[in-house]
Amino acid sequence: MSTLQPDSGVTLWRKVADSIEREIAQGGYPAGEKLPGEVELATVHRVNRHTVRRALAALAERGLVRAERGSGTYVEPGRIAYPLRSRTRFSExxxxxxxxxxxxxxxxxxxxxxxELARELDLPVGAPLIRIDGLRLADSAPICVGSTWLSAERFPDAEELYRRFGSMTKVLAQHGIRDYRRASTRITAAIADAGDAARLDLGIGRPVLIVEGLDVDGKGRPLLALRTRFAAERVQFVVETE
Amino acid sequence: MSTLQPDSGVTLWRKVADSIEREIAQGGYPAGEKLPGEVELATVHRVNRHTVRRALAALAERGLVRAERGSGTYVEPGRIAYPLRSRTRFSExxxxxxxxxxxxxxxxxxxxxxxELARELDLPVGAPLIRIDGLRLADSAPICVGSTWLSAERFPDAEELYRRFGSMTKVLAQHGIRDYRRASTRITAAIADAGDAARLDLGIGRPVLIVEGLDVDGKGRPLLALRTRFAAERVQFVVETE
DNA sequence: TCAAGTTGTCTGTGATATTAGACAACTTCA
DNA sequence: TGAAGTTGTCTAATATCACAGACAACTTGA
Known part of the structure; x- marks a missing residue:
């Protein structure tokens, strides 16, 4: 008889990775927490340190943990579920x-x-626009960086208002626009360039999600055009289809 | 960058085994059906024949399939879920x-x-008993073989009745016992000996489940003592704890 | 009885997994 | 500044995985 112990068919490093992932999921290591060192993980799981490293590499690849040389390996906060609806605001x-x-x-x-911007905003080509570049964070983690364009004729004080209130919603409210919604959202992805990497605190080569959006007022007239780049490892778009 | 293709950490044969198991579960191959030959499975799954063999060995180890040399590999019928309650009958x-x-x-x-039998049946040691040996099958598959003992004084015609009706329930009914139930069930396991192997159509060395049971009447008086050996690969006891 | 088709077993080869050890590079903290 | 602790990288040896080919042993059906 062959009698071979029927191996599970799962590699050792994968078992270790699953085990660590389970511990994280069960709250054993909250986001931001430092994991035990590789040597300790190896002894705990009765496995070679290199096998632990393989496991951690797999988790890091998926963005669950982040290794910092000389310091430790840290649990990444879970990706923000970012619903793409017509009226969701970043702050909410x-x-x-x-x-x-x-x-x-x-x-x-x-x-x-x-x-292109003229077509989106339904303005003549060359019309004066105000462009506002901003960075958005959750706690201290950069989530996205992007630009917003709006008509300089209709909103001449947009920059000043935005500086004062720090919110595009309030800029529009100052102009009597109480309601606006997302009319269209287009999503693609790219690799972080040096600029993305610096502003989003990403490694170069990590993926970014690129969103092109158009916000309109209650009557469907274009208000804002947006180009935003999200750190893909910190956000997850949720599209609700009906 | 290491850039290692993040392998799933699951061996190829395991993926193939899972795939075949899924097909069986979805009814692609009904019980008793012959699977495609190893060569065909290998080409279908774009894998070496030896890898298929490893996958089939894992499934056979779990009793899902059975390989017959020279003939083919066949899907085993799923194990019968055999609830251990006080009033379940084999036929039901x-x-x-x-x-x-x-x-x-x-x-x-x-x-x-x-x-031991005397103590169980609450009779004096040496009391006359009738022993009935029977084999039970589901379709044509032997499920269990066992012996039933009952008092020869109380049920002198038990053998004749059992021959006539083929059911212990009806033997008891002829004596006015309309209700009986299982009072205790003890379970252990062993390896099939030559007798088991022959009567249960098992390979020698395959596991058998051994059940020692005592049936009592409505007032708790012992009626039957049973010793039954089940083909473990065809049955699965379900114990409902409350 | 024979041919075709099947599973079982053997040998061999290359790639990957796992272990082991050593050292470099870096961070942290006293 | 220095020591301790951390992750990153390298070499090496062994075991397992996966592929490949050949043949034996057996079943089936003409």
């Missing part, structure tokens, strides 16, 4: 996850409408 | 699974009560 989404939403103005400038 | 259990329950009388004899 992040707040719903029990995290503190923050915004940071990176800069503002005046630009003339390119053909 | 098998019938509930959509299979045809059958019984076969192997023999009957008179014995004197051993100390």
């Amino acid at each position: 989404i992040v707040g719903a996850g029990g995290r503190e939403p923050r915004g940071q103005l990176l800069g503002a400038s005046r630009e003339d409408a390119t053909r | 259990i098998v019938g509930a699974g959509g299979r045809e329950p059958r019984g076969q009388l192997l023999g009957a004899s008179r014995e004197d009560a051993t100390r």
Whole structure:
């Protein structure tokens, strides 16, 4: 008889990875927490340190943990579930996850409408626009960086208002626009370039989600055009199909 | 960068085994059906024949399939879920699974009560007993073989009645006992000996489940003592704890 | 009886998994 | 600044996985 112990058919490192993932999921190591060192994990799981490293590499690949040389391996916060509905605001989404939403103005400038922006905003090509660049964070983790364009003629004080209130919703409210919604959202992905990497605190080569959105008022007239780049490892878009 | 393709950590043969098991579970191959040959399975799964063999060996180890040299590999019928309650009858259990329950009388004899049987049946040591040996099948698959002892003084015509009706329930009914139940069930396991192997159509060395049971009447008085050996690969006891 | 088709077993080869040890590179903290 | 602790990288040896080919042993059906 062959009598071979019927191996589970799962490699050892995978078992270790699953075990660690289970511990994280059960709250054994909260987000941001440092995992035990590789040597300790190896002894605990009765396995070679290299096998632990393979397991951690797999978890890191999926964004569950992050290794910091010389310091330790840390549990990453779970990805923010980012529902793509017509009326969800960044602050609501992040707040719903029990995290503190923050915004940071990176800069503002005046630009003339390119053909594409003009088409989106239903303005003539070359129309004056205000461009506002901002960074958004959940607690201290950068989530996305992006630009918003709006008509300089209709909202001449947009930059000043945004600096004052730190919220595009309030900028529009100052102009009597109480309701606006997302009309269209297009999503693609790319690899973080040096700029993304710096502002989103990402490694170069990590994926970013690119969102092109258009917000409109209650009557469907275009208000804002957006180009936003999300750190893919910190966010997960949820599309609700009906 | 290491850039190692993040392997799933599951061996190829295990993936193939899971795939075949899924097909069986989804009814692609009904019980008793012959699977495609190893060569065909290998080409279908784009894998070496030896890898398929490893997968089939794992499934055979779990009793899902059975390989017959020179002929093919066949899907084993799923194990009968055999609930251990106080009032379940073999025929009901098998019938509930959509299979045809059958019984076969192997023999009957008179014995004197051993100390153990006497204690169970609440009779004096050496009291005359009738022993009935029977084989039970689901469709044509032997499920269990066992002996039943009952008092020869109380049920002198038990053998004749059992031959006539083929059912212990009806033997008791002829004596006015309309209700009886299982008072205790003890379970252990052993390896099939030559006798088991022959009568249960098992390979020698395969496991058998050994059940020692005592049936009592409505007032708790012992009626039957049973020793039954089940083909473990065809049955699965279900104990309902409350 | 024979041929075709099947599973069982053997040998061999290359890739991967796992272990082991050593050292480099880096962070943290006293 | 230095020591301790951490992750990153390298070499090496062994075991298992997966592939490949050949043949034996057996069943089935003409």
